[in-house]
Amino acid sequence: MATAYGTVIAGASAAGVSAAKELRRAGYAAPVTLLTSDPDPPYRRPPLSKELLAAGGDEAGVRLRIDAELGLTVVHGATAAGLDLDGRAVTCADGTTYGFDQLVIATGASPVHPWRDAAPPGVHVLRTLADARALKAALAGATRVAVIGAGFIGAEVAAAARTLGRTVTLIDTLPAPHAPVLGPEIGAVCADLHRAHGTELRLGARVTGITGDAHVTGVRLAGGETVAADLVVVGVGVRPETGWLDGSGVALDDGVVCDATCAVRGTGGGPLDGVAAAGDVARWPHPGSAAPVRIEHWDNAVAQGRAAARTLLGDPRPYAPTPYFWSDQYTAKIQVVGLPGADDDVAIAEGDTAAHRFVAVYSSAGRVTAALSMNLPQRLGTYRRVVQAAGEMSEEKR
Amino acid sequence: MRVRIDQQQCTSSGLCEVIAADVFVIRDDGLAHLTSEDDHGPDAAYQVLPDHEDVVREAADQCPGECIFIED
Numbered sequence: 001m002a003t004a005y006g007t008v009i010a011g012a013s014a015a016g017v018s019a020a021k022e023l024r025r026a027g028y029a030a031p032v033t034l035l036t037s038d039p040d041p042p043y044r045r046p047p048l049s050k051e052l053l054a055a056g057g058d059e060a061g062v063r064l065r066i067d068a069e070l071g072l073t074v075v076h077g078a079t080a081a082g083l084d085l086d087g088r089a090v091t092c093a094d095g096t097t098y099g100f101d102q103l104v105i106a107t108g109a110s111p112v113h114p115w116r117d118a119a120p121p122g123v124h125v126l127r128t129l130a131d132a133r134a135l136k137a138a139l140a141g142a143t144r145v146a147v148i149g150a151g152f153i154g155a156e157v158a159a160a161a162r163t164l165g166r167t168v169t170l171i172d173t174l175p176a177p178h179a180p181v182l183g184p185e186i187g188a189v190c191a192d193l194h195r196a197h198g199t200e201l202r203l204g205a206r207v208t209g210i211t212g213d214a215h216v217t218g219v220r221l222a223g224g225e226t227v228a229a230d231l232v233v234v235g236v237g238v239r240p241e242t243g244w245l246d247g248s249g250v251a252l253d254d255g256v257v258c259d260a261t262c263a264v265r266g267t268g269g270g271p272l273d274g275v276a277a278a279g280d281v282a283r284w285p286h287p288g289s290a291a292p293v294r295i296e297h298w299d300n301a302v303a304q305g306r307a308a309a310r311t312l313l314g315d316p317r318p319y320a321p322t323p324y325f326w327s328d329q330y331t332a333k334i335q336v337v338g339l340p341g342a343d344d345d346v347a348i349a350e351g352d353t354a355a356h357r358f359v360a361v362y363s364s365a366g367r368v369t370a371a372l373s374m375n376l377p378q379r380l381g382t383y384r385r386v387v388q389a390a391g392e393m394s395e396e397k398r
Numbered sequence: 399m400r401v402r403i404d405q406q407q408c409t410s411s412g413l414c415e416v417i418a419a420d421v422f423v424i425r426d427d428g429l430a431h432l433t434s435e436d437d438h439g440p441d442a443a444y445q446v447l448p449d450h451e452d453v454v455r456e457a458a459d460q461c462p463g464e465c466i467f468i469e470d
Contacts, residue, residue: 302462333428337411
């Protein structure tokens with residue numbers, strides 16, 4: 001029996017909106033209803049830590065284009081709070097229930113904030129457009145910025161703050177920025193990039209607390225030292241938004257467990273009828289990785305939303321993309337294609353790391369796994385082909 | 399068929415160049431450009447050759463920035 005809400009999509013960021021558009025592109029004519037806790041119309045997340053924070057950056061370019069003729073319904077203030085698989089309905093935090101014929105789980109992820117309950121004013125995270133507005137306003141009045149966490153969000157915020165002329169300290173427990181993703185060698189190059197632009201790095205430093213009462217005054221490190229700051233940004237990673245699925249019968253394992261086609265598995269192991277997932281929340285088996293992957297990047301969210309929609313439309317295909325992401329830090333554009341491993345072998349294929357202009361090729365057991373370009377974007381297409389060819393070769397051998 | 403690129407939405411993924419290198423190229427600004435712009439200028443929509451129509455559609459469908467626009 002058709003429901004009033006047709007296909008319900010929990011989440012209205014890249015993955016959810018992309019799934020909705022793909023449904024329409026394929027001729028799906030029933031209602032498509034996107035539920036989102038976010039008060040803002042759907043927007044692109046990458047600029048929030050890049051262009052938006054820069055001098056002159058505004059919100060004009062961040063809106064996600066959704067043509068009215070697609071006939072999508074976006075419900076704001078609709079925070080998914082529970083899923084009834086037998087009754088085929090999503091219940092929101094305000095008690096409203098949305099019956100569905102098919103469901104896309106695209107609730108994304110939320111920032112981890114160990115000090116959320118104890119933080120004085122002046123401590124920020126960055127995930128939503130509202131977060132970005134608040135951070136941009138705070139940056140305008142700040143002099144000393146401390147960023148906890150040298151992942152991509154932390155590094156981009158540090159770079160943006162430094163470019164605005166603030167005194168910036170970037171703090172991480174690890175020995176180099178991005179080390180868990182890009183490995184120690186490229187991590188060291190990224191550390192050098194920050195230092196070259198005057199950002200102070202405190203690496204191998206554990207944060208034990210945030211100081212200040214009426215307003216933040218600093219970040220306390222293990223050993224007793226305090227890094228003075230009147231603005232603190234916490235960028236220590238995200239957690240997939242799966243709390244609303246606890247006990248629902250959806251299989252969860254640091255994300256929603258999917259099969260190779262993005263169909264969601266039940267706790268019994270088999271795929272659930274008419275339920276798919278995409279984006280930061282989805283974990284699925286990828287032929288380029290021994291363990292199932294969960295990818296927190298924009299391009300994947302867009303492509304995986306399309307794949308999830310096709311699966312729901314009865315055209316399931318293994319979703320095995322060549323992942324891609326980029327990061328803008330200072331004047332450097334860092335681009336990564338493939339699935340780099342932190343322990344992979346790294347060879348500089350061209351350019352010069354000291355000049356922050358090079359391509360690095362990652363390989364494991366003699367097979368190319370990924371390529372990273374810093375400030376050589378025009379060379380990325382060439383290396384994308386190399387990475388893709390290596391992936392295809394490995395599939396033939398299996 | 400005509401094609402144009404909204405570079406403000408370009409994610410520099412290079413997918414379009416891989417799919418349709420005769421039509422799209424990533425230049426050293428990191429953004430996708432039409433190969434035709436040397437002849438027609440950056441703002442001009444490009445009249446796609448019949449042989450390239452399929453790959454241009456494929457590139458538009460796969461573009462993560464959804465910034466390749468086709469006018470039939």
